[in-house]
Amino acid sequence: MAENLIKPENLVYKKSGIMTDRVLHYCPGCGHGTAHRILAEVIEELGIQNETIGVAPVGCSVLAYYYFDVDMQEAAHGRAPAVATGIKRVMPEKYVFTYQGDGDLAAIGTAETIHACNRGENILIVFVNNGIYGMTGGQMAPTTLIGMKSSTSPFGRDIKTMGSPIKMTELVAQLPGTYYVTRQAVHKPANVRKAKKALKKALEYQKLNKGTCFVEIVSNCPSNWKMTPVQSNEWMEENMFPYYPLGDIKLPQDENKK
Amino acid sequence: MKELRLMKGNEALAEAAIRAGADAYFGYPITPQSEVIEYLMAARTEDRTGMIVLQAESEIAAINMVYGAAGCGKRAFTSSSSPGISLKQEGISYIAGAELPCVIVNVVRGGPGLGTIQPSQSDYFQSVKGGGHGDYKLIVLAPATVQESVDYMKLAFELAFKYRNPVMIQSDGIIGQMMEKVELFEQMPRLEPDYEWATTGKKPGKPSTIVTSLQLESEEQEKVNHRLQAKYREVEKNEVRYEQFHCEDAEYLFTAFGSSARITRKAMEMAREKGIKVGLLRPQTLYPFPSKAFYDLADQLKGILCVEMNAGQMIEDVRLSVNGKTRVEHFGRFGGVIPNPDEILKAFEQKIIGG
Numbered sequence: 001m002a003e004n005l006i007k008p009e010n011l012v013y014k015k016s017g018i019m020t021d022r023v024l025h026y027c028p029g030c031g032h033g034t035a036h037r038i039l040a041e042v043i044e045e046l047g048i049q050n051e052t053i054g055v056a057p058v059g060c061s062v063l064a065y066y067y068f069d070v071d072m073q074e075a076a077h078g079r080a081p082a083v084a085t086g087i088k089r090v091m092p093e094k095y096v097f098t099y100q101g102d103g104d105l106a107a108i109g110t111a112e113t114i115h116a117c118n119r120g121e122n123i124l125i126v127f128v129n130n131g132i133y134g135m136t137g138g139q140m141a142p143t144t145l146i147g148m149k150s151s152t153s154p155f156g157r158d159i160k161t162m163g164s165p166i167k168m169t170e171l172v173a174q175l176p177g178t179y180y181v182t183r184q185a186v187h188k189p190a191n192v193r194k195a196k197k198a199l200k201k202a203l204e205y206q207k208l209n210k211g212t213c214f215v216e217i218v219s220n221c222p223s224n225w226k227m228t229p230v231q232s233n234e235w236m237e238e239n240m241f242p243y244y245p246l247g248d249i250k251l252p253q254d255e256n257k258k
Numbered sequence: 259m260k261e262l263r264l265m266k267g268n269e270a271l272a273e274a275a276i277r278a279g280a281d282a283y284f285g286y287p288i289t290p291q292s293e294v295i296e297y298l299m300a301a302r303t304e305d306r307t308g309m310i311v312l313q314a315e316s317e318i319a320a321i322n323m324v325y326g327a328a329g330c331g332k333r334a335f336t337s338s339s340s341p342g343i344s345l346k347q348e349g350i351s352y353i354a355g356a357e358l359p360c361v362i363v364n365v366v367r368g369g370p371g372l373g374t375i376q377p378s379q380s381d382y383f384q385s386v387k388g389g390g391h392g393d394y395k396l397i398v399l400a401p402a403t404v405q406e407s408v409d410y411m412k413l414a415f416e417l418a419f420k421y422r423n424p425v426m427i428q429s430d431g432i433i434g435q436m437m438e439k440v441e442l443f444e445q446m447p448r449l450e451p452d453y454e455w456a457t458t459g460k461k462p463g464k465p466s467t468i469v470t471s472l473q474l475e476s477e478e479q480e481k482v483n484h485r486l487q488a489k490y491r492e493v494e495k496n497e498v499r500y501e502q503f504h505c506e507d508a509e510y511l512f513t514a515f516g517s518s519a520r521i522t523r524k525a526m527e528m529a530r531e532k533g534i535k536v537g538l539l540r541p542q543t544l545y546p547f548p549s550k551a552f553y554d555l556a557d558q559l560k561g562i563l564c565v566e567m568n569a570g571q572m573i574e575d576v577r578l579s580v581n582g583k584t585r586v587e588h589f590g591r592f593g594g595v596i597p598n599p600d601e602i603l604k605a606f607e608q609k610i611i612g613g
Binding site for chain 1: 312314320329334352457459460461
């Protein structure tokens with residue numbers, strides 16, 4: 001029966017050709033898989049597979065280079081924007097992106113992030129923010145919410161001793177070097193479509209050489225938040241989105257005028 | 259046509275990099291090497307050869323920019339001085355692990371810590387024995403003159419690409435800051451090679467290229483280490499460079515590298531005038547170390563004085579090389595103090611002849 005259904009004319013969804021066949025190592029319900037897929041689809045739709053060089057971070061997406069079928073470099077923890085700078089400066093005609101988590105981008109790599117954005121490197125920075133260190137097993141991230149429990153803030157994040165969650169996206173939006181800064185999510189179909197559109201715009205803008213494009217994706221971590229995927233998405237909507245509101249933060253100046 | 263110029267060591271080295279066809283420089287200012295980036299910026303390299311020069315936000319960022327550019331198969335380099343080189347160690351380990359070619363210049367100043375801005379050789383261990391984490395080796399070239407700074411810049415890129423390995427030029431505050439006559443080689447073209455290991459955009463029909471130093475499976479990581487070790491054995495076989503003076507009839511030996519070799523050479527000449535049969539062996543490559551040269555000479559020697567601007571670092575390799583066949587003593591000034599030939603000769607007479 002099922003075999004009769006597998007026909008090209010019945011196909012409604014297909015894995016992007018830019019995604020390899022390798023089995024994703026991400027936990028069930030994690031947003032990384034969707035974020036990967038839409039970035040891969042955008043690369044495919046723009047027809048830039050052979051013109052794209054990606055930079056993987058250290059964190060859950062450390063093995064991103066196994067999943068994207070494009071040339072990629074694995075950077076040291078936090079250094080992806082510096083590595084991407086090195087790539088873009090010697091290969092200015094290529095599309096260069098980094099894919100980083102919150103620990104990588106907003107803690108150890110803060111300087112690299114801010115200065116790459118401040119120089120206006122013509123790269124795309126994809127920032128997946130789930131408010132926790134996933135790969136190392138649920139430690140507090142710079143973006144962990146106030147009062148949120150993690151293995152290194154077992155009684156909740158306390159502002160007095162641990163500081164407040166950092167809003168990197170608002171921060172880089174203030175820098176003249178950034179061209180397009182937006183915050184998205186991938187937990188619902190409508191959000192996935194918006195996030196994909198944002199990634200597409202960001203890569204298209206790279207051709208203009210107008211500066212850094214920065215796309216944050218607020219995401220979940222069912223494993224380390226210790227929730228089911230559905231619970232984690234609800235918790236994200238209730239807790240993460242108020243602090244990290246979705247939407248465009250900086251639009252290209254000419255678009256602002258419209 | 260070759261060109262003669264009077265140049266400061268750091269500037270000559272920068273000029274040599276442009277002429278060697280370098281594609282990119284990423285650096286951060288620190289005394290006593292800031293002339294490298296200053297010279298490159300003033301040289302308008304983008305107009306001259308298309309070479310990229312970028313002042314990074316930190317030494318850490320600079321070495322990671324080198325990683326990115328080197329990963330694209332480009333001739334990239336960075337320079338710094340001791341405290342800055344310490345900051346680069348993470349990146350250097352990753353570059354060694356990912357087997358990328360690049361050149362790192364260390365114009366050494368005295369340490370530890372912020373130390374002094376005066377010349378020193380106290381980063382020998384850091385350059386030769388590791389510095390960063392993991393089992394890796396840098397090819398380490400030690401110029402003793404401004405001319406060698408120029409020549410080694412070219413050689414460093416050649417070796418880096420021959421072995422896909424980071425190469426360090428270990429200069430110091432003396433060589434970096436002093437002016438000497440140099441013969442510059444002709445401008446070489448910037449290359450447009452397409453290395454299969456470089457990320458230059460996926461080729462249709464071929465698998466994508468990945469630059470990484472990560473292997474989650476222990477067995478795979480062991481294989482990587484075996485491959486690296488095999489490469490280092492090749493380097494040890496092929497790339498040992500050293501210079502000998504008056505070693506044929508020598509009963510005693512001085513050894514020193516870089517600027518202390520220049521001063522020690524004077525001490526050797528003074529000893530020779532006194533009728534003492536002493537030679538000088540100057541390693542030009544600190545890794546690979548000229549172990550065999552020391553071992554072969556050891557039988558005819560009554561003792562070796564190792565002169566360094568540090569508390570005794572290269573002496574460990576000299577002792578390992580001669581394997582107990584002759585006595586090896588150390589004389590050093592450090593913390594930015596430069597020894598003079600008289601005190602070297604005195605130390606030699608006390609520690610080696612009288613010892």
